[in-house]
Amino acid sequence: MDMENQTRVLELVEKYGKDSVVVVLGGAEAEASGLAAETVTTGDPTFAGPLTGVQLELPVYHIFELKEIIPEDVWEDQISMMEMVLDVDEIVKEVTTYRERNGG
Template sequence: MDLENQKRVKEFAEEYGPENVVVILGAAEGEGAGLAAETVTNGDPTFAGPLTGVQLGLSVYHICEEEIKAEVDPAIYEEQVGMMEMVLDVDDISSEMKDIREQYCKY
């Protein structure tokens, strides 16, 4: 995850409390989504950014996961995400995200 984004996630977690922050990802595949999810839960696995060794344990979802889709107006979801839903391997992304949440999510 981009170092600047790590910094911003860290600042939001400090400002609003980690229990009040949900991170929504838009990564194009399972592995990338998993790495970003790991970064905001267990810390930066590449040991490069501000979240290195910081275990925020934030709630983290991908925009294509059912939990998020259910929260969005279906017409807007179709307009904004419909095309990508057809393109992405949603099952792979969802299973990767679920794995990370089960391991590291604290909220």
């Protein structure tokens, strides 16, 4: 997860508190999505950004996991094509691993 996004997540948590923040990822690739999930739960694994050593333990989901709560027409317009293109199972598996490791 790049430095700017890490900063933004940190600022939002400081402003609203951990209990009011949910992270929704849109990454196109499993490994990168997993890294992002790890960053907002146990801290930045690359030791480069502001979340290094910061255990936010935020609930984190990939957008593909939230299909049921998204209006059908929005899903159709915004996501359905990429659902066909990307390796949804692998991405979800990776993000789930970090979320569950976090006990979420």
